[in-house]
Each structure stands twice: as structure tokens, then as C-alpha cells.
Amino acid sequence: xxxxxxxxxxxxxxxxxxxxxxxxxxxxxxxxxxxxxxxxxxxxxxxxxxxxxxxxxxxxxxxxxxxxxxxxxxxxxxxxxxxxxxxxxxxxxxxxxxxxxxxxxxxxxxxxxxxxxxxxxxxxxxxxxxxxxxxxxxxxxxxxxxxxxxxxxxxxxxxxxxxxxxxxxxxxxxxxxxxxxxxxxxxxxxxxxxxxxxxxx
Amino acid sequence: xxxxxxxxxxxxxxxxxxxxxxxxxxxxxxxxxxxxxxxxxxxxxxxxxxxxxxxxxxxxxxxxxxxxxxxxxxxxxxxxxxxxxxxxxxxxxxxxxxxxxxxxxxxxxxxxxxxxxxxxxxxxxxxxxxxxxxxxxxxxxxxxxxxxxxxxxxxxxxxxxxxxxxxxxxxxxxxxxxxxxxxxxxxxxxxxxxxxxxxxx
DNA sequence: CCGCACATGTAAGATGTTACATGATTGA
DNA sequence: TCAATCATGTAACATCTTACATGTGCGG
Numbered sequence: 520x521x522x523x524x525x526x527x528x529x530x531x532x533x534x535x536x537x538x539x540x541x542x543x544x545x546x547x548x549x550x551x552x553x554x555x556x557x558x559x560x561x562x563x564x565x566x567x568x569x570x571x572x573x574x575x576x577x578x579x580x581x582x583x584x585x586x587x588x589x590x591x592x593x594x595x596x597x598x599x600x601x602x603x604x605x606x607x608x609x610x611x612x613x614x615x616x617x618x619x620x621x622x623x624x625x626x627x628x629x630x631x632x633x634x635x636x637x638x639x640x641x642x643x644x645x646x647x648x649x650x651x652x653x654x655x656x657x658x659x660x661x662x663x664x665x666x667x668x669x670x671x672x673x674x675x676x677x678x679x680x681x682x683x684x685x686x687x688x689x690x691x692x693x694x695x696x697x698x699x700x701x702x703x704x705x706x707x708x709x710x711x712x713x714x715x716x717x718x719x720x
Numbered sequence: 721x722x723x724x725x726x727x728x729x730x731x732x733x734x735x736x737x738x739x740x741x742x743x744x745x746x747x748x749x750x751x752x753x754x755x756x757x758x759x760x761x762x763x764x765x766x767x768x769x770x771x772x773x774x775x776x777x778x779x780x781x782x783x784x785x786x787x788x789x790x791x792x793x794x795x796x797x798x799x800x801x802x803x804x805x806x807x808x809x810x811x812x813x814x815x816x817x818x819x820x821x822x823x824x825x826x827x828x829x830x831x832x833x834x835x836x837x838x839x840x841x842x843x844x845x846x847x848x849x850x851x852x853x854x855x856x857x858x859x860x861x862x863x864x865x866x867x868x869x870x871x872x873x874x875x876x877x878x879x880x881x882x883x884x885x886x887x888x889x890x891x892x893x894x895x896x897x898x899x900x901x902x903x904x905x906x907x908x909x910x911x912x913x914x915x916x917x918x919x920x921x
Numbered sequence: 922c923c924g925c926a927c928a929t930g931t932a933a934g935a936t937g938t939t940a941c942a943t944g945a946t947t948g949a
Numbered sequence: 950t951c952a953a954t955c956a957t958g959t960a961a962c963a964t965c966t967t968a969c970a971t972g973t974g975c976g977g
Contacts, residue, residue, distance in 0.1 A: 521816045522964085528823045538928050551819045553812030555966070560930055579928080580974050586928060596826075603827030607817045607835060609842055610937095611754030612891065615722045616808045618752045621887035622729045624872075624880050625797075626804030634808060641810055671825075678912055679825050685905055686822035690813065692897040700890045707886060711879055723936085739956050756938070761958055780956080781946050787956060811965095 522562055523571070524602050525552040527595050530572055532667035534590040537563055543663060550652060551686055563589055571595040620704060632708055639701040645694040649687050656683055723763055724772070725803050726753040728796050731773055733868035735791040738764050744864060751853060752887055764790055772796040821905065833909055840902040846895040850888050857884055 525548050529540050540563075541556045543549065554562075566572045572595050576585035616638055623631045655661045657680075659668075664683070668676050726749050730741050741764075742757045744750065755763075767773045773796050777786035817839055824832045856862045858881075860869075865884070869877050 521814070521819060525819055528819070528826075531823075531826070536928070537930090538926095541928095548819070548822075550813055551822055552814050552816070557930075557932095557967080558965070560928095582973085584928095584973065599823070599826040600828075603820060603824070603835070604831045607820065607838065612751055613722070613753050613937095614890075615753070617887045617890050618722060618726055618729070618749070619804060619808065620890065621749075621752055621884045622732075622800070623804070623883045624876070625729075625732070625800040627801075630805045634804070637808065675825070681908065681912075682824045683822045685908060686818045688904070689815075689818050689821065689898075689901045692901050693894060696893040696897040697890075700893050703889070704886055707882065711882075737956070738958090739954095742956095758939085758958075758960095759937070761956095783945085785945065785956095814965095 520602075521552055522554050522558060523566060524599065525554065526559070526562060526566065527571065527591055527599050529663070530589055530591040531596065531599065532663050532670070534588045536586050536588050538586075540589075547652060547655075547661065547663065550649060550690060566595075569594075571598055623708075628708070628712065632705065635701045635704045635708070639698060639705075642694040642697040642701070646691060646698070649691050649694065653684055653687050653691075656680055656687075721803075722753050723755050723759060724767060725800065726755065727760070727763060727767065728772065728792055728800050730864070731790060731792040732797065732800065733864050733871070735789045737787050737789050739787075741790075748853060748856075748862065748864065751850060751891060767796075770795075772799055824909075829909070829913065833906065836902045836905045836909070840899055840906075843895040843898040843902070847892060847899070850892050850895065854885055854888050854892075857881055857888075 525544075526540060529535065529543055529548060537560050541559050544552075544554050544556075544559065563572065563574070567574050567589070570592055572589045572591055574587045574589045577588045578584070579586040616634065619626070619634060620631075626634070656664060659665055664680070668679060671679060726745075727741060730736065730744055730749060738761050742760050745753075745755045745757075745760065764773065764775070768775050768790070771793055773790045773792055775788045775790045778789045779785070780787040817835065820827070820835060821832075827835070857865060860866055865881070869880060872880060
């Protein structure tokens with residue numbers, strides 16, 4: 520049900536269309552909880568049926584066209600609070616890259632190396648992306664975030680921003696750990712290629 | 721298709737029953753790629769149909785009962801090699817705990833703290849479990865691993881063991897990053913409780 | 922008037938979770 | 950003989966992925 524919570528957290532900043540929300544899943548929240556467009560629209564309908572949000576048509580363009588905007592309800596806000604009180608469910612590990620690394624004896628030398636080089640590149644990109652997100656928060660250049668802060672007294676702004684940065688810092692730490700791991704692995708492969716009979720550690 | 725690969729890596733150590741394999745998903749490989757029993761048996765059937773493995777009955781107990789043992793085929797071994805050559809698909813982030821942390825403003829003080837304390841405990845347990853796994857490999861106390869090594873010349877043993885330890889070290893680094901993050905978070909919450917108007921960082 | 926952003930989905934299939942179900946064997 | 954382990958699943962559901970599908974509005 521995290522998709523639901525993610526949508527509600529976005530809507531707690533103010534009313535938005537499904538499209539607005541979907542866009543955010545390509546950046547901001549998307550770095551914490553990803554969801555494709557195809558999941559978002561149906562979920563919004565379900566949430567509306569359960570009165571966590573309400574949808575209403577707003578004019579779009581010059582002709583009589585409309586789009587649907589959704590706003591969080593009181594029930595929705597309560598949902599968020601309840602959600603925060605429930606224990607997190609830790610899903611068991613499922614790491615393709617780790618599984619591969621454990622069985623590199625089935626990989627050609629180049630494949631193993633490419634795997635780790637790619638891993639490195641991937642997480643270097645993550646680091647960049649997350650730094651970008653953190654900068655956006657610090658510089659208040661995110662419309663969503665500005666909108667959110669506007670709903671709270673000034674005294675709370677630092678705290679609310681801090682939470683988001685804290686979450687991103689978690690991803691950052693993860694990514695940095697992955698980068699270190701990949702580098703260690705590349706060193707290990709290099710050592711093995713020298714034919715050295717290396718110790719376990 | 722990682723479930724498939726995980727099963728094949730296990731069977732590459734020698735023939736086993738579905739039960740043997742399922743047990744291993746509760747420990748060893750289970751720390752890299754988890755799968756519940758209910759996924760394993762059907763997948764084995766599919767893999768047999770595709771001739772990646774072969775199943776044959778072996779006697780079980782004193783009466784005429786039998787169990788099915790599966791052995792990896794040449795096709796299965798090729799599959800593992802091909803798998804290692806393919807690019808890893810990086811699934812987009814989906815972290816419930818991170819999503820929560822980002823929106824701690826909806827949590828009661830205690831709920832936020834409990835969330836992070838629980839996070840800390842969870843990953844401390846992971847660290848213990850993984851150390852246990854690494855010790856098992858170092859001390860050669862894992863039957864599966866002994867069986868695996870027996871299929872390779874002595875000269876390769878260190879390397880094969882090294883890969884597995886390397887994979888576990890990755891999980892270890894992740895877990896340690898999570899522990900740091902949770903500790904930072906608890907400190908942050910403590911600071912906020914003091915009512916200090918803290919800086920972003 | 923053309924292309925990109927805006928807007929809203931459906932549908933099929935793969936994968937994963939949870940709960941249930943059943944019987945044989947072995948060791949205490 | 951009783952409980953734990955061995956052995957093998959099914960069924961229902963939730964979730965996620967991938968691909969497809971369609972039309973409007975707006976700026977250059």
C-alpha cells in the first residue's frame with residue numbers, strides 16, 4: 520500500500536491532476552518510491568472510491584475541456600498518520616547484481632568486470648540525481664515543495680525540509696556503499712587476473 | 721528470471737530435491753535472492769520442461785516412496801553463463817522506510833522514533849546473519865559449499881569462495897549504511913525535540 | 922501546422938505474497 | 950506415539966511491468 524501513501528503524501532501538498540502526480544514519480548518521490556503511470560490512474564480511482572481523496576473536474580484550455588484534479592480529504596490525512604504508526608514491512612532481499620557476483624565463476628572475466636563497472640556507473644548517476652534533488656530542496660526551487668511549505672507555519676519549514684533531505688541522504692549512503700563495493704570488486708577481479716592465490720580477505 | 725538463475729546456481733553444486741533448495745532460500749542464497757516455497761516447486765517444473773534441469777525419482781525411506789531430485793543439465797550451465805553476460809536490470813527504488821522518513825511530519829514523535837529504532841534493530845540483525853554466513857564459508861561448514869568446491873580443482877577454491885564472501889560483503893555494506901542512517905535520523909529527531917531551530921545540515 | 926507536453930487510461934502477462942492443504946519419515 | 954522434519958504442492962490475490970492506445974492544447 521505504499522503507492523497509496525506516496526500518492527497521498529504528494530496530494531498533501533495541494534490538489535493535483537493524475538498527470539502532475541505521475542510526473543513527480545519520475546523525479547522527487549520517484550527516488551523513494553517509483554510507480555509507472557499505468558498504476559497511478561487506477562489507484563487514484565480506488566482511493567476516490569474509498570474517500571481518501573476527492574476528484575473534481577477543472578477547466579482545461581479554452582474550449583470546454585476539463586481535467587480531473589484530486590485533493591486529499593480528512594480521511595486521507597488520517598490515513599497518512601495511521602500509516603506512519605504501523606510497523607514497516609521489510610521485504611526479503613532480492614538483488615540480482617549480488618546474486619551474480621556470488622557466482623562470478625560462471626561469468627567470463629570481461630562479463631564480471633563489465634557488471635561491476637556498470638554497477639559503479641549506475642550508482643554514480645544515482646548520487647548525482649540525489650544531489651540534484653537535495654539542491655532543489657535547499658534552494659526551494661521545487662514548486663511542489665514550496666506549495667507544501669505554504670500550508671505550514673514558518674517555524675515548521677526547516678523541519679519538513681529536513682525530513683526530505685534526510686530521506687535522500689539515506690539513498691545517498693546506499694549508493695555510496697554500492698560504489699565502494701563495486702570498486703572493491705573490481706580490485707578483487709584485477710588481483711585474480713594476476714593469478715595471485717589471494718587470501719579470503 | 722533471477723529465481724531461475726538462483727535455482728540453477730544451487731543445482732550447479734550438485735543434485736537436490738525441491739525441499740533442499742527451498743531450505744537454502746531461508747539462508748545462504750536467501751540473503752541474496754529470496755523466494756518462498758510456493759514459487760520454487762512450480763519453477764522447477766517449468767525449468768524441467770525447458771530442459772535446464774532434469775528430475776528423476778530417488779527412493780525415500782523404507783517403503784517404496786520416492787522423492788524427486790533435480791540435476792542441472794548442460795543447457796542449464798550454458799544458461800548461467802549467458803545470464804552472467806547480460807546487463808543487470810536495475811529496478812527503480814521502492815523503499816517504504818525512506819518514503820516514511822521523508823514525510824515524518826505526519827508521524828507522531830514516538831512513531832518516527834520507533835520507526836528508526838526498528839530500522840536499526842533490523843539491520844543489526846542482518847549484519848549478524850551475514851557474518852554468520854561469511855563464517856560458514858570461511859570455516860567450510862556449509863555442505864552445499866563443500867559439495868560445490870568438490871567439483872572444481874583445488875586451485876579454484878579460493879576464488880569461488882571469495883566471490884560468495886564478496887557478495888555478502890555487499891549486503892554488509894548496505895546494512896552498515898542503513899545503521900548509520902538510522903542513527904543519524906535518531907539524532908536528528910532528538911535535536912528537533914529540543915525545539916532547536918536546526919540548520920538544514 | 923507540427924511537435925511536444927498535457928491528459929487519461931486499458932490490457933496482458935509476469936512476479937510475488939499469503940494462506941491453506943496433505944501425507945510420509947524419523948528420532949526421542 | 951508424538952512432534953519435528955521432509956516432501957510437495959494449490960489457490961487466491963496483490964503488485965508490477967510492458968506495451969499499447971488516444972486525443973487535446975499550446976507555442977513556435
